[in-house]
Amino acid sequence: MKFHQGALYKLSGPEMAGIAALILSFYNGIGNVLKQIILSKRIPIPSGERWHKNFLDLSLKHRIISKTTYAGLARYLTFRHFFTHAYAYSLDPDRLNILVKGIERIYKGFVKGIGSYIH
Numbered sequence: 001m002k003f004h005q006g007a008l009y010k011l012s013g014p015e016m017a018g019i020a021a022l023i024l025s026f027y028n029g030i031g032n033v034l035k036q037i038i039l040s041k042r043i044p045i046p047s048g049e050r051w052h053k054n055f056l057d058l059s060l061k062h063r064i065i066s067k068t069t070y071a072g073l074a075r076y077l078t079f080r081h082f083f084t085h086a087y088a089y090s091l092d093p094d095r096l097n098i099l100v101k102g103i104e105r106i107y108k109g110f111v112k113g114i115g116s117y118i119h
Helices: 013-040 051-061 067-085 093-118
Strands: none
Touching: 013 051, 013 093, 051 067, 051 093, 067 093
């Protein structure tokens, strides 16, 4: 994905919120795939206040995702928490830029790692 370094600085607040929502959708989509894999292995889904973090930990523990993918997804998990608990006006273009640029790499690593589960 080609993304111009300064592109986010030219966006309005609502446009940046839209980019943030797309980033969140990316993370949620990966989470949904992981959930289906975990359920197919009859592994209980974590619950509680930190269930999202525990869910990623579980995915790593059962070797559904690699350590590299885990580290990348942890950044998106942090963003998920921020975005769902903050106001859109506090979005930082630099942080969004890093996340947007990382999507393709994380996605490719994720697909490679779960290949044995989807064939």
